[in-house]
Amino acid sequence: MKKNIFKNMDWGILICSVILCAIGMVALFSATQESGYDSLQRQVIWFVISILAIFVIIFIDYETIAKISPIFYRNFYNIVNSCIIYRTDKWCY
Secondary structure (H helix, E strand, O other): OOOOOOOOOOHHHHHHHHHHHHHHHHHHHHHOOOOOOHHHHHHHHHHHHHHHHHHHHHOOOHHHHHHHHHHHHHHHHHHHHHHHHHOOOHHHO
16 A cells, blocks of 8 residues: 555545535534434434545555446446436436
8 A cells, every 4th residue: 555645635625525514414403403313314424434435445546446447437338328228217318
């Protein structure tokens, strides 16, 4: 692993994203005070999962991602085209 991963990281984007998520959670907290906090709890759980996923992805070497990207591209291309051809979902139209 590279030792300078966190040195080359764009901290401004990460901090702005966390601040925007926090603002959204405050808004969700104020909107769900009377009806319970189920939505807020799910939002916090997904926020934590996404932060963990970000750090996992950061540690993956970009050359590995570049090697497998054609496979992902082809698979997602086929999924979208099959959705368009067979009209399986409303977002395809």
